[in-house]
Every structure is written in C-alpha cells, then in structure tokens.
Amino acid sequence: MLTLDFHPTGRHFLQIPGPSPVPDRVLRAMSYPTIDHRGPEFAALGLKVLADVKKIFKTTQPVIIYPASGTGAWEAALVNTLSAGDHVLMYETGHFAWLWQKLATRLGLKAEVMSHPGSEVWRHGVQAHLIEERLKADTAHAIRAVCVVHNETSTGVTSNIAAVRKAIDAAKHPALLLVDTISGLASADYCHDAWGVDVTISGSQKGLMLPPGISFNAVSAKAIEASKKATLPKSFWAWDEIIEMNKTGYWPSTPNTNLLYALSEACDMLLEHGLDAVFARHQRWAEGVRSAVKAWGLQIQCADPAVYSPVLTGVMMPEGVDADAVRKIIYERFDCSLGTGLGKVKGKMFRIGHLGDCNDLTLMAALAGCEMGLKLAGVKLAGSGVQAAMDYFSSHAATVLERKAA
Numbered sequence: 031m032l033t034l035d036f037h038p039t040g041r042h043f044l045q046i047p048g049p050s051p052v053p054d055r056v057l058r059a060m061s062y063p064t065i066d067h068r069g070p071e072f073a074a075l076g077l078k079v080l081a082d083v084k085k086i087f088k089t090t091q092p093v094i095i096y097p098a099s100g101t102g103a104w105e106a107a108l109v110n111t112l113s114a115g116d117h118v119l120m121y122e123t124g125h126f127a128w129l130w131q132k133l134a135t136r137l138g139l140k141a142e143v144m145s146h147p148g149s150e151v152w153r154h155g156v157q158a159h160l161i162e163e164r165l166k167a168d169t170a171h172a173i174r175a176v177c178v179v180h181n182e183t184s185t186g187v188t189s190n191i192a193a194v195r196k197a198i199d200a201a202k203h204p205a206l207l208l209v210d211t212i213s214g215l216a217s218a219d220y221c222h223d224a225w226g227v228d229v230t231i232s233g234s235q236k237g238l239m240l241p242p243g244i245s246f247n248a249v250s251a252k253a254i255e256a257s258k259k260a261t262l263p264k265s266f267w268a269w270d271e272i273i274e275m276n277k278t279g280y281w282p283s284t285p286n287t288n289l290l291y292a293l294s295e296a297c298d299m300l301l302e303h304g305l306d307a308v309f310a311r312h313q314r315w316a317e318g319v320r321s322a323v324k325a326w327g328l329q330i331q332c333a334d335p336a337v338y339s340p341v342l343t344g345v346m347m348p349e350g351v352d353a354d355a356v357r358k359i360i361y362e363r364f365d366c367s368l369g370t371g372l373g374k375v376k377g378k379m380f381r382i383g384h385l386g387d388c389n390d391l392t393l394m395a396a397l398a399g400c401e402m403g404l405k406l407a408g409v410k411l412a413g414s415g416v417q418a419a420m421d422y423f424s425s426h427a428a429t430v431l432e433r434k435a436a
Contacts (some may be wrong), residue, residue: 043366045396047183047342048213049235049242050386052292056239059295060288067287068280076279079290082297086215086238086305087230087248089222092273094247095293097286100212100233103245104130105137106267107208107229108175111253113261114138116174119164119205121145124152125184125372130177130210137262142173151374152182153333155189158197165201175206175228181214183236184372186344186381187332188218195226206256212236212245216300217312217341217385228253237312237341239299239386240292307429312340314426315384315393319343322397322419326404327412331379342369345400346379351409353380360403366396390423 044051065071083093096102112118115138120131122145134141144164146154156178165173176198181188191209198207206228211220215230216237222230227250234244249257249269257269271282300308316338323330323345331344347353357368357380369381382400384393394416401416 040365043364043392043396043399044386045383045393046367046369047186047236047381047383047385050237050239050383051388051392052241053239053296053299053387055299056292056295059291060241062288062291064287067285072287073279075287075290075294076276076281076285079294079297080276080279082294082301083246084248085301086297087222087232087246088220088224089230089248091223091251092249092254092269092276094249094269094272094276095281095285095290096245096247096267097243097284097289098245099242100210100231100245101129101133102267103212103231103233103247104133104210106245106247106264106269107231108134108137108139109260109262109264109267110247110249110257110269111206111208111229111260112139112174112256113259115140117142117172118175118177119144119161119173120177121156121161121179122152123154123156123179123185123187123189124182125374126182126210126212127179128373130179134177150333152185153187153331155182155187155334155337156194158190158193161194162197162201165198165203165205168203171204173203173205175208177208178210180209180211180220181218181339181341183213183342184344184375184381185331186339186342187334188214188337188339188341190337191227192221192225199226206253213341213385215246216305216308218339219305219309222248222250226250228256234289234293237385238293238296240289240296243286243289244293309340310429312385314423314428315388315390316340316343317426318390318419318422319382319384319393319397321422322400322415325413325415325418326401327410331375331381341385342381342383344371344375344379344381348409351407352377356380356403356407356409359406360399363406364399364402366399368396368400390428394419394423
C-alpha cells in the first residue's frame with residue numbers, strides 16, 4: 031500500500047534551494063475556506079496582494095501574478111515582449127539560465143548565448159562589460175532583449191543587475207532587460223525600478239516561503255509598450271487583460287485563491303520584519319554555512335566571493351567523489367534533503383539552501399547531517415564545519431523582532 035508519510039518522526043530537514051520550507055503561519059493561511067473568486071471578499075484580497083508584491087519587487091509598476099511555475103513566467107516575459115525570430119542575448123551562469131535559453135529557442139527566438147570566458151564551469155556571475163561590448167557591436171540594434179539570471183539557483187551565484195543596466199545604457203542600446211529572480215526575490219535585495227529592469231520574473235516557492243504554484247512578471251512602462259507590438263502567440267499569458275482586471279482586484283481566469291491567502295500572509299511576515307532585515311538574515315545564514323564548507327576544506331561552487339549567494343551554497347566534491355551518493359547517505363541516514371548538482375555539474379556538487387522557514391538551529395542540524403554524511407562517504411575533511419558554523423553564529427548575533435508581551 032502506498033504511503034505518503036515519508037518522515038514519520040520529527041520534521042524533515044528540507045535544505046534544498048527551493049521549494050523552501052513553508053512557515054506554519056503561511057500553512058494556516060492556506061487552510062482558510064475557499065471563497066468566490068468573483069465575489070467582493072476576493073477583490074479585497076486581490077487588491078491587497080497586488081499592492082504588497084509591489085513592495086517586495088520595489089516597484090510602482092504592475093506586477094502580474096500567474097497560477098503557474100517560474101517556467102510559465104519565463105515564457106510570459108518572452109511572449110509578451112518579442113516576436114518570432116527576434117534576436118535575444120542570454121548570459122549563461124548556470125543550469126537555469128541554460129533552460130531559459132532552451133525555452134526561448136523553442137518559442138522561435140534567435141538566442142545568442144554568452145558565458146564567462148575560461149574553463150571554469152558555471153562558477154561566476156554575469157560579466158556586464160562583455161554585454162556592453164556585444165551591444166556596442168550591434169550597431170543595427172538587432173538584439174531586442176538581454177536576459178540574465180539574478181540568483182542562479184544551480185550554482186549559488188548572485189549577479190549584479192544594476193551593472194547590467196549600466197552596461198546597456200553605456201552602449202546606448204534600446205534592448206529590453208529581462209531578469210529572472212525566481213530564487214533571489216525576498217532573500218536577496220532586488221530593485222525592479224531602481225535597477226531599470228523591464229521584466230522581472232519570479233516564483234512563490236523560494237524566498238516568498240510558499241509552495242510552488244504562483245509566478246510573477248513585474249513590468250516596466252517600456253515593456254508594456256513593447257507588448258503592444260509583440261506578435262508571439264499568447265492568450266493565457268497576455269498581460270493586457272490581466273492588468274486591466276487587476277485594477278478591481280480580479281483576474282480574467284481562475285486564480286489560485288488559497289495560495290493568494292498564503293502570499294498575503296508571507297508578504298505580511300516579510301514587511302513586518304522589514305526587507306533590509308530579511309536580506310541581512312540571509313546573508314548571515316549564508317556566511318555561517320560557508321564557514322562550515324571552508325572548515326571542511328571543500329570548495330564553494332561560486333569562485334568569486336563578491337557574488338556569493340545569500341540563498342544557497344554550492345559545495346564541490348573532491349575528484350572521484352559522487353556528490354549524489356553523498357546526498358543519498360545524508361538523506362537516508364539523517365532525513366535531510368540537499369539540492370542535487372544540475373546539468374554540467376551533475377554529480378560534482380550538492381547545494382545547501384538557507385532560505386524559507388529556517389533559523390540557526392535548522393542550519394546547524396543540516397550541517398551536522400552533511401558532516402556525518404561526508405565522513406560516512408569517505409570524504410577526507412580538513413576540520414569540523416559544524417564547529418566553525420557554531421562559532422560564527424554564536425559570535426554574530428541575529429537581528430530579531432521584539433517579542434510582544436502577552
């Protein structure tokens with residue numbers, strides 16, 4: 031008989047970089063009774079979440095909410111702004127940038143791929159100066175859009191989006207800037223308006239601390255103008271009808287009502303704590319985890335400390351060690367799930383997520399599971415990563431909300 035009770039004692043340690051652990055407060059919000067998505071109560075919910083997510087994206091422009099995965103939001107960004115055969119410049123920083131390029135090609139776009147020069151695979155962020163050079167060479171302005179990933183979930187690299195915007199402007203090029211921050215939003219600072227992004231893509235299952243099922247397009251006025259001329263086929267993904275109906279708190283198709291309850295609650299949690307404090311929290315967790323990896327004597331997948339991700343840390347295995355075999359031991363022995371290596375780094379590394387419903391002790395338990403699993407797998411460690419992380423967390427106090435008296 032099939033059972034879905036995989037973890038019968040204690041809480042499973044979900045330390046993948048998304049879907050992230052969902053706070054109990056958000057789970058309770060999801061359990062509210064489903065309401066009529068054409069009724070007056072729903073309009074109030076719709077208007078609230080639409081206003082709240084603008085604060086998370088740091089924008090005054092429309093944010094389109096889809097009942098879909100992040101992949102759907104990728105497609106929506108492209109089909110609303112481009113036409114068949116359009117030339118797009120895509121910078122490959124990891125597996126998800128590669129998947130977005132694959133999707134663009136399937137839509138009939140001409141995807142030109144740039145990547146970090148050299149032999150190191152997926153260990154660096156976007157090199158904005160290379161984008162500037164390429165756009166300056168495009169004197170006919172054939173390139174219609176530049177597509178980059180803000181936080182590359184497969185590698186643990188957070189690229190400088192403001193620098194990409196400056197590069198486009200320095201080249202005096204009219205290309206749109208499309209950015210994927212599916213794993214970055216609400217964990218790493220992100221400024222849709224201030225950074226001059228035309229379309230920002232995100233999803234619910236990472237920093238927003240929700241289950242999968244909601245995705246977003248935050249759009250600039252320039253992107254909306256481009257959508258009026260774009261001819262790639264679209265109906266469900268089309269921005270115009272959604273933006274119009276959102277003015278009254280409704281959607282043209284059926285929204286995922288109970289996930290919108292959850293989104294409302296998650297936004298309350300993030301805004302109550304303050305986004306700057308949330309970003310500092312993730313940076314602190316990331317530094318504690320990295321201190322453990324360094325103490326083990328293992329390499330971090332991201333080779334540039336300036337762009338270390340606050341969302342996840344990629345841990346590289348020594349030559350000859352199968353990272354997936356190590357992950358299997360950690361899962362089976364200690365009930366802890368770690369992210370697998372994807373694409374070109376499959377079997378060469380694993381990923382530790384530090385986001386969602388998480389705290390110092392959650393991470394200490396996960397790191398203890400990793401350390402025990404590495405030793406059981408025969409990996410020679412230089413020292414105790416658990417002790418290094420304890421030292422870091424105990425000597426760097428967290429910023430916490432004041433507890434209200436009963």
